[in-house]
Amino acid sequence: MKSPAFEYIRAESVAGAMSAYAAAGDDVVYLAGGHSVVPSLALRLQAPALMIDLSEIAALSGISFQDGWLRIGAMTRHVQAINDPLIAAQAPLFAAAAPFVAHPAIRNRGTLGGSLAHADPASEFPAAAVAMRVELEIASPKGTRRVPADEFFLDIYETAIEPGEILLAIHVPSPVAGQVIGFDEIVRRQGDYAMVGAAVQAVAKDGVLEDISIALFSVGNRPTRAVAAQAALMGRVIDDASIADAKAALGDDLDPPDDLQFPATMRLHLARVLLGRILANLEAVA
Amino acid sequence: MKTDITLTINGDAVREAVEPRTSLADLLRDNLQLTGTHLGCEMGACGACLVMLDGAPVHACLVLAVQASGHKVETIEGLNERGLIKDLQEKFHDRNALQCGFCTNGMLMSAQALLLDNPTPSRPEIREALSGNYCRCTGYEAIVDAISATAKMRSGQAGEAS
Numbered sequence: 001m002k003s004p005a006f007e008y009i010r011a012e013s014v015a016g017a018m019s020a021y022a023a024a025g026d027d028v029v030y031l032a033g034g035h036s037v038v039p040s041l042a043l044r045l046q047a048p049a050l051m052i053d054l055s056e057i058a059a060l061s062g063i064s065f066q067d068g069w070l071r072i073g074a075m076t077r078h079v080q081a082i083n084d085p086l087i088a089a090q091a092p093l094f095a096a097a098a099p100f101v102a103h104p105a106i107r108n109r110g111t112l113g114g115s116l117a118h119a120d121p122a123s124e125f126p127a128a129a130v131a132m133r134v135e136l137e138i139a140s141p142k143g144t145r146r147v148p149a150d151e152f153f154l155d156i157y158e159t160a161i162e163p164g165e166i167l168l169a170i171h172v173p174s175p176v177a178g179q180v181i182g183f184d185e186i187v188r189r190q191g192d193y194a195m196v197g198a199a200v201q202a203v204a205k206d207g208v209l210e211d212i213s214i215a216l217f218s219v220g221n222r223p224t225r226a227v228a229a230q231a232a233l234m235g236r237v238i239d240d241a242s243i244a245d246a247k248a249a250l251g252d253d254l255d256p257p258d259d260l261q262f263p264a265t266m267r268l269h270l271a272r273v274l275l276g277r278i279l280a281n282l283e284a285v286a
Numbered sequence: 287m288k289t290d291i292t293l294t295i296n297g298d299a300v301r302e303a304v305e306p307r308t309s310l311a312d313l314l315r316d317n318l319q320l321t322g323t324h325l326g327c328e329m330g331a332c333g334a335c336l337v338m339l340d341g342a343p344v345h346a347c348l349v350l351a352v353q354a355s356g357h358k359v360e361t362i363e364g365l366n367e368r369g370l371i372k373d374l375q376e377k378f379h380d381r382n383a384l385q386c387g388f389c390t391n392g393m394l395m396s397a398q399a400l401l402l403d404n405p406t407p408s409r410p411e412i413r414e415a416l417s418g419n420y421c422r423c424t425g426y427e428a429i430v431d432a433i434s435a436t437a438k439m440r441s442g443q444a445g446e447a448s
């Protein structure tokens with residue numbers, strides 16, 4: 001189907017985009033890669049009066065170090081998460097998640113910022129962002145602020161970004177010595193949205209877990225931190241017993257909805273299988 | 287209201303006035319009669335509409351023509367006329383890698399992008415590269431054969447091509 005009519009502005013700066021938004025009122029949508037927005041227009045899920053294209057704003061692109069954090073511009077494309085050596089070394093869960101996101105041509109266009117701002121609970125990058133404890137830098141007409149990933153995702157398609165605000169960049173804390181990661185999902189067909197997925201990051205000292213960060217996706221209305229499973233693993237080595245305890249603890253973390261595809265009990269079961277698989281295969285990062 | 291856009295399509299500078307809602311695919315097909323870019327789902331799911339945008343394959347149904355302003359687009363007509371995919375086309379023909387042909391141009395785009403990036407792909411890598419391209423006729427096996435054979439030929443292993 002074709003999109004309904006709308007006006008279009010290509011913004012040249014963040015300030016310019018925000019003032020165009022303010023001038024136009026509420027009926028405005030920002031456009032990044034367009035790979036969630038354009039299909040939603042075609043399906044007539046939304047019909048904004050104005051689209052403001054952010055994709056050519058220089059301040060939203062680029063990958064660099066800033067004060068001990070890796071700064072990934074919001075307009076960074078999915079494919080860069082696969083190819084960029086800085087992302088591979090410093091934001092390894094994004095690199096691990098990217099091949100699971102859609103198909104090659106979509107990854108050429110879709111942006112990391114767009115994926116996080118869109119906050120589809122079945123998306124891979126939001127869970128990777130939570131597991132890596134990134135901070136999201138958001139610009140508003142009043143200034144910028146940084147929001148931790150745990151406080152950024154609020155509900156289905158809902159984030160801490162207020163109407164008119166712009167996600168500028170994703171800040172990723174540098175990996176520490178002994179860090180390991182794992183990312184995987186269970187899917188009906190490669191490239192489809194996951195039935196359940198998980199991102200895991202941990203720090204092991206002499207084999208003992210000192211820190212563990214687990215986020216699951218496609219299990220609720222937003223990427224979900226597995227607090228009980230994390231607690232079950234703290235201070236332990238990864239072995240059959242600790243993995244079994246973490247899988248059992250997931251029952252306290254998740255309360256997946258029954259949905260049209262399959263019942264909640266099955267989703268919880270799949271989440272346990274997946275977490276066990278990831279924990280058994282954690283990979284060291286540099 | 288129509289917006290003026292300028293872009294390069296298959297090496298030619300193109301200037302058009304389009305409505306913002308016009309997709310790049312509709313610009314190519316309706317305004318420029320470049321109908322090799324096919325439209326199946328118009329949702330990013332089938333891959334029939336793939337074109338190169340600044341050298342990378344993207345879905346022309348999901349890119350607004352206004353977004354492509356200032357950029358370089360190459361369609362299947364461009365690749366064909368420049369002879370860049372002659373070998374791929376021949377192998378598709380030899381291997382019966384098409385029946386109705388509706389998906390073929392998108393398949394060729396994905397295949398060409400893959401082979402430029404990875405001259406010696408394995409069969410699983412070819413399948414991964416085609417994961418966003420639907421074919422309703424062939425069952426894919428012949429398409430993978432054709433791409434694999436082209437890869438072997440291009441990388442100088444013609445004798446071993448099977």
Ligand SMILES: Cc1cc2nc3c(=O)[nH]c(=O)nc-3n(C[C@H](O)[C@H](O)[C@H](O)COP(=O)(O)OP(=O)(O)OC[C@H]3O[C@@H](n4cnc5c(N)ncnc54)[C@H](O)[C@@H]3O)c2cc1C
Nearest residue numbers: 030032033034035036037102110111114115117123167330
């Ligand atoms: C066929 C198909 C399959 C897909 N499969 C997957 C999949 O398996 N996994 C997955 O995670 N995704 C998948 N996607 C979605 C794809 O990854 C999207 O590209 C992505 O989620 C959105 O990124 P975008 O840059 O295209 O954003 P857009 O579509 O341009 O924007 C999405 C939303 O975010 C807002 N936004 C974007 N950037 C900013 C910003 N900087 N500041 C404030 N707001 C902003 C927009 O206003 C809009 O509301 C799929 C898409 C298609 C078409």
Ligand code: FES
Nearest residue numbers: 326327328333347
């Ligand atoms: S028409 Fe564009 S992907 Fe199907």
Ligand code: FES
Nearest residue numbers: 385387421422423
């Ligand atoms: S040959 Fe008919 S759809 Fe592929």
